[in-house]
Amino acid sequence: MNRREEISTPRRTKEIIQKYGFSFKKSLGQNFLIDQNILGKIVGAAGLDSTKGALEIGPGIGALTEQLASAAGKVVAVEIDQRLIPILGEVLGPFPQIKLVHGDVLKLDLKTLFQEEFAGLSGISVVANLPYYVTTPILMKLLEERLPLENIVVMIQKEVAERMAAAPGGKDYGSLSIAVQFFSEPELICTVPHTVFIPQPNVDSAVIRLKVRQQRPVDVTDESFFFQVVQASFAQRRKTISNNLKSRFFPKGDRTELERLLKAAEIDPARRAETLSIQEFARLSNVVHEAGLK
Structure with missing residues (x-):
């Protein structure tokens, strides 16, 4: 034509x-x-x-x-x-x-x-x-x-x-x-x-x-859980990552365990989700998963 x-x-x-x-x-x-x-x-x-x-x-x-x-x-x-x-x-x-x-x-x-x-x-x-x-x-x-x-x-x-x-x-x-x-x-x-x-x-x-991608850019222990952590972290954009994760994983508990997990993942609790790279989210989800949280 x-x-x-x-x-x-x-x-x-x-x-x-x-x-x-x-x-x-x-x-x-x-x-x-x-x-x-x-x-x-x-x-x-x-x-x-x-x-x-x-x-x-x-x-x-x-x-x-x-x-x-x-x-x-x-x-x-x-x-x-x-x-x-x-x-x-x-x-x-x-x-x-x-x-x-x-x-x-x-x-x-x-x-x-x-x-x-x-x-x-x-x-x-x-x-x-x-x-x-x-x-x-x-x-x-x-x-x-x-x-x-x-x-x-x-x-x-x-x-x-x-x-x-x-x-x-x-x-x-x-x-x-x-x-x-x-x-x-x-x-x-x-x-x-x-x-x-x-x-x-x-x-x-x-x-x-x-x-x-033929290979994933990061190693995650549980892919489904990784995306759950990401979703929870962005639940309310103006909140810190600590506040969003507390609402999802520690709704009735104190922050002690959460602060420990964030420290283990090398993430400042005062940061917001939009500042975290995909590598940092992978590290965070692996740490949270290993702690037995669902």
Whole structure:
């Protein structure tokens, strides 16, 4: 297809919408990207080639899917909106390397899907323009299930992307930052103004690449407990780490044992959670876990 026929142009997008009488569902967070430059940056950030596969979540009418098909050996596009399946089937007809799946990615058995659809490929990445309302659940499912992924390149709400990539010490740094950085190395690729979508969302977006870690950045005795300690530490951001942990682990006791544990972890009780690195949280959770607290 030549460039003027690509799905991502405003003219072609509007033509497809009108042809099929498609109406946007606000509940599904549907916003179609109409900027070829941004699409190029998204695909480029994934590092795809003909030996690799791409999983797309929420293809819409196929603007990004079309670009992925030109870069990857196989593309699996998962769409929750049944109304879009026949539209995608027609507009993406020229690309036999695209497999359409109707379903909710949060309910799919992704390990089985990967085994069935991406067998023999040298690497797999997730590339998607994610609906704002399910960004975090989808990303955490992808990361926590330890799928054989190289990269996750997604366009999400700018504010959420900044939180995922935040370093300790700032207002953006929190439990989401630590969760994402435990499983991956985040990098902001570009910001995306709300004006390049149909319909336009109320806020700007950003493209972020999560390079999936093959090894954890820290050693933790109990991964689930590590995240419990992180969540407890950020329960009330203005409180010190000592006060937050006391509420969670010593609601009726004195501070003596807590002070001892913080000292053992080499953490000043007066610090706030947003100043602790992921390494310090690992040390803290291991000490608390070894003390037999749950």
